[in-house]
Amino acid sequence: MTAVVVLCVAFLAVAALLLVVRISLGPTMLDRVVALDVLVAVVICGLALEAAVRRHTTTLPILGVLSLLGFVGSVSVARFTPGSDDVEVEQS
Amino acid sequence: MTWSSAADLAAAACLILGALLALIAAVGILRFPDVLTRMHSATKPQVLGLLLVLLGLGLRLRDARAIGMLALVALFQLVTSPIASHMVGRASFRAGQVRRDLLVVDELSEVLPRPEQPRQP
Numbered sequence: 688m689t690a691v692v693v694l695c696v697a698f699l700a701v702a703a704l705l706l707v708v709r710i711s712l713g714p715t716m717l718d719r720v721v722a723l724d725v726l727v728a729v730v731i732c733g734l735a736l737e738a739a740v741r742r743h744t745t746t747l748p749i750l751g752v753l754s755l756l757g758f759v760g761s762v763s764v765a766r767f768t769p770g771s772d773d774v775e776v777e778q779s
Numbered sequence: 780m781t782w783s784s785a786a787d788l789a790a791a792a793c794l795i796l797g798a799l800l801a802l803i804a805a806v807g808i809l810r811f812p813d814v815l816t817r818m819h820s821a822t823k824p825q826v827l828g829l830l831l832v833l834l835g836l837g838l839r840l841r842d843a844r845a846i847g848m849l850a851l852v853a854l855f856q857l858v859t860s861p862i863a864s865h866m867v868g869r870a871s872f873r874a875g876q877v878r879r880d881l882l883v884v885d886e887l888s889e890v891l892p893r894p895e896q897p898r899q900p
Contacts, residue, residue, distance in 0.1 A: 691791040698798035702805035702824075709809050709817075717814050717871045721821045724863060725808060728824045729801050731852075732832045736794055739839040747848045754829075754852050758859035765866035768874050 688740070695736050703729050720764045727757035786838045793835030800828035813878045814871040818864055825860045829853070 706726045713719040731753050734746045800823050807820030833853050837846045871877055872887060879885065 688787070688791065691795060695794050695798040698795075698802040702798075702801040705802075705805035705809045709805075715814065715871070715874075715876045717867055717874075717876060718817060721814065721817050721867060722808055724860075725801075725804060725821045725824055728829055728856075729805070731829060732797055732801055732824065735832045735836045736798070739790060739794060739836040742840060744840065744842065744845045744848070747845060747852075750833075750852045751848065751855060754855040755859065758855075758863050761863040762866050765863070765870040768870040 692736070692740055696733075699729055699733050699736070716764060716768060720761045724757045724761050727753055727760075783841075786841065790835040790838035793831045793838065797824070797828040797830075797832035797835065800824050800831065804828070813881055814876055815868060816881070818868060822860065822864065825856065829856055 703726060706722045706729065709722040710719050710726070713722060731750055734750055734753075738744065738746050804820050804823040807823075808817050811817045811820055830853055833849045837849050840846070873891070879888075
């Protein structure tokens with residue numbers, strides 16, 4: 688089990704690092720939002736891995752909250768991207 | 780080999796596969812050239828990787844209430860992820876942040892009521 692844990696943590700850590708690089712580089716805001724959504728998924732995977740290793744159910748509600756939180760963030764950023772919709776046309 | 784050790788083995792395989800999918804998707808998000816291609820890569824850990832990891836956690840916990848909560852998490856992710864992807868793709872196309880030279884078929888630009896000037900980021 689230790690080898691499995693080390694392997695999974697290494698995968699997830701490298702993935703999170705690459706995603707942070709994309710978030711800091713990302714030419715547009717939508718690139719950052721996509722990468723941030725995947726980063727939330729990686730965090731969920733990490734919490735689930737920790738719960739699986741120690742066999743406890745304490746962090747399960749956090750998984751539910753996180754799976755809804757990434758959705759709200761990406762939808763609100765996509766909604767208010769300039770030029771993405773007819774909102775400005777209707778108001779002007 | 781007992782049932783519990785077999786379940787632990789299956790859980791380990793699921794966890795490794797899920798983490799590997801997250802890594803592959805992160806490499807894709809870093810290397811792909813465009814918002815749409817990055818979204819293609821982003822759906823892998825959001826759906827399949829997360830489902831594999833949750834399956835591994837359920838196999839490891841083997842508790843009915845915990846598995847119910849995990850099914851709820853998977854359901855939330857499956858319902859919300861397509862909506863978020865749809866909003867992001869729509870916004871990126873309408874804001875002109877899509878690289879049109881990479882598109883093979885572009886039927887949306889013809890039917891958009893108000894064609895926008897492509898805004899280079």
